Amino acid sequence: xxxxxxxxxxxxxxxxxxxxxxxxxxxxxxxxxxxxxxxxxxxxxxxxxxxxxxxxxxxxxxxxxxxxxxxxxxxxxxxxxxxxxxxxxxxxxxxxxxxxxxxxxxxxxxxxxxxxxxxxxxxxxxxxxxxxxxxxxxxxxxxxxxxxxxxxxxxxxxxxxxxxxxxxxxxxxxxxxxxxxxxxxxxxxxxxxxxxxxxxxxxxxxxxxxxxxxxxxxxxxxxxxxxxxxxxxxxxxxxxxxxxxxxxxxxxxxxxxxxxxxxxxxxxxxxxxxxxx
Numbered sequence: 001x002x003x004x005x006x007x008x009x010x011x012x013x014x015x016x017x018x019x020x021x022x023x024x025x026x027x028x029x030x031x032x033x034x035x036x037x038x039x040x041x042x043x044x045x046x047x048x049x050x051x052x053x054x055x056x057x058x059x060x061x062x063x064x065x066x067x068x069x070x071x072x073x074x075x076x077x078x079x080x081x082x083x084x085x086x087x088x089x090x091x092x093x094x095x096x097x098x099x100x101x102x103x104x105x106x107x108x109x110x111x112x113x114x115x116x117x118x119x120x121x122x123x124x125x126x127x128x129x130x131x132x133x134x135x136x137x138x139x140x141x142x143x144x145x146x147x148x149x150x151x152x153x154x155x156x157x158x159x160x161x162x163x164x165x166x167x168x169x170x171x172x173x174x175x176x177x178x179x180x181x182x183x184x185x186x187x188x189x190x191x192x193x194x195x196x197x198x199x200x201x202x203x204x205x206x207x208x209x210x211x212x213x214x215x216x217x218x219x220x221x222x223x224x225x226x227x228x229x230x231x232x233x234x235x236x237x238x239x240x241x242x243x244x245x246x247x248x249x250x251x252x253x254x255x256x257x258x259x260x261x262x263x264x265x266x267x268x269x270x271x272x273x274x275x276x277x
C-alpha cells in the first residue's frame with residue numbers, strides 16, 4: 001500500500017494509494033479521505049462506489065463530500081471501478097459500458113473476464129481488510145454508497161452482506177440490471193447467458209431475500225436522461241413494498257445524472273449515514 005498523493009482538505013487529509021491486488025490480479029489505485037477526527041483515533045467509514053467510465057478520482061474532485069465528512073467525522077474510501085493494466089480484458093468494441101471502467105461490482109465467471117473482474121470480492125473483502133488494518137478506520141462502523149453503476153453495487157453489496165454495513169445510500173442507481181440494456185450487456189458478458197445467475201446482482205430481486213433491513217436512502221433525478229431505459233426506480237419501489245422493506249426513494253425534480261446532482265445532495269447523504277453510524 002503505497003501513498004502516491006496527499007492534500008489537506010477541511011482540516012483532514014485527502015489521500016491516494018496504489019497497491020497490488022491479489023483478488024484482481026493487477027495494480028489498483030484508490031482514494032481515502034480522513035477527517036480531522038481521525039487524528040484522535042478510529043472513525044467510521046463510508047465506502048463510495050462510482051459509476052460507468054469513472055475512476056477513484058471523479059467523486060473525490062467533483063462531489064464536495066469532504067466538507068460534510070469532516071463535519072461528521074466520517075472517512076470515505078473510493079476505489080476504482082474496474083481492474084486495469086496490461087493483460088486486463090476490455091470491451092472488444094471499446095464501448096464505455098463494459099470492460100475497463102465498467103466492472104459492475106460483480107465476480108465474473110466468463111473468460112477472459114473471470115481472470116481479473118472480481119470487483120465484488122475486492123470491495124467486500126480485500127480493500128476493507130487492507131485499509132482498515134493500515135488506517136484509523138473503525139471496522140465496526142461501515143456504510144456504503146454509490147452512483148449509477150456504483151449505486152447498483154452499493155445496494156446489492158449491502159443487501160447480500162448482513163451485519164457488515166450500518167446503512168446504504170445511492171444516487172441514480174441501476175435498480176434492476178436484469179431489466180435494462182446496461183445490465184443485460186454487463187451481466188451476460190461477465191456471468192454468461194444463464195439469467196438465474198444474474199439475480200444475485202439485482203437489487204430488486206435481492207430486496208425480497210434480504211436477511212436484515214438496513215436504513216436505505218435513494219435519490220433519483222427526474223430529469224435524468226437514463227431514468228426510463230436504464231435506472232427504473234419504480235421496480236425497486238414495487239419490490240421493496242412487496243417485501244415489506246422500508247426504503248426511502250426520493251425523486252428530485254429538475255436534477256439529471258451528473259455530479260451537479262450528487263453535489264447537491266451529498267451533504268444529506270453524509271448526515272443520513274452519520275445518524276446510523
